[in-house]
Amino acid sequence: MATEAHAEGATGYIIHHLTSLTVGEGFWALNLDTLFFSAVLGGLFVWFFKMAADKATAGVPGLVQNFVEMLIEFVDTQVKDSFHGKNKLIAPLALTIFCWVFLWNFMDLFPVDILPLIGSLMGIEYLRVVPSTDLNATFAMSISVFCLIIFYSIKVKGPWGFAKELMFQPFGPWLLPFNLLLKLVEEIAKPISLALRLFGNLYAGELIFILIALLPCYLQPVLSFPWAIFHILIITLQAFIFMVLTIVYLSMAHEDH
């Protein structure tokens, strides 16, 4: 990729924007920009909520507490709607996913050139500021969720129960190989669809911002303003979808057929 990035003109501009700041080679390479921005955003989320949690009272809530409680209630309603078991992990997990993904996506609303420009002033050549346009970030989250799905499936149904579900459903024991194949595809499709949906939406959104940035400057506001407004909807919606699907998948893992 590094060689492509030296290409000139529009292609070069686009490729430059979509190239991560990496160290290392091959699989052990690390996308420093993704790691950095997602950690900073995660820290922001945790700091803000911890501040509210420390000051939380049952009395009249302040502005911060009100906002945080609104989010908590929103997530709690979503969890209660689809998950009927008892699990202390799911609601905090859903809250973390929603806020973190939202903050990732929110980076998309910064003008595409600002942060890379600051980066280049500091001597950083490549900078991708939106973690959700990095497959590593979305897959890390969806694979974590997938591990939790498998973990809770085995924990709730027992290893044999989970295996039985994989082998004998939905068509009964006589079509065992077919059932197994179907079930495996179904399970594996979960993390892949979760990760690719988020990645695809945000990558496309970012790409369109970059393309708008290539247009003459008098056209840019006309296009990027409506797209940014529309994007506010998309980034929230994608965070919401990721959260709700996680809740639904985990509640399916808890259900015994």
Added chain:
Amino acid sequence: MSINATLIGQMITFALLVWFTMKYIWPPLFDSLEERKKKIADGLAAAEKGQEAMQLAEKKAKGVLKEAKEQSSEIVNLAQKRANELVEASKETAKKEGERLILVAKAQIEQEKQQAKESLRKEVSALALRAAEQILSAEIDKTKHQDLLSKISNQLG
């Protein structure tokens, strides 16, 4: 663009964030929400109770007021009755007294009439006797006809 070790780093960050949220963020916020919910519910229940108590007190007050009204009207009635009775009674006594006075007066009149009659009769008899005496004095010897005279005087008296 390719999958690399960033994935692992991201998973670690994610796990840390979830752990932190689960341990330090969700419980206090959720508890405060639940507590406030309970507080509000308690407050509403208390308000309802208070309203109920107020209604009960109002009812009670109405009852007491009604009773008092009834009692007072009873007392007024009783007093009126008693006053009527008193008036009647005094009328009765006045009437009786009047009648009695009339009777007494009548009796006195009768008595006086009787007395007047008696004295008149005595006077008439005395006059008659004197007249007879004068008539008879010429002819009748007082001593001789003493018996006769006293007999007549007795008859007249």
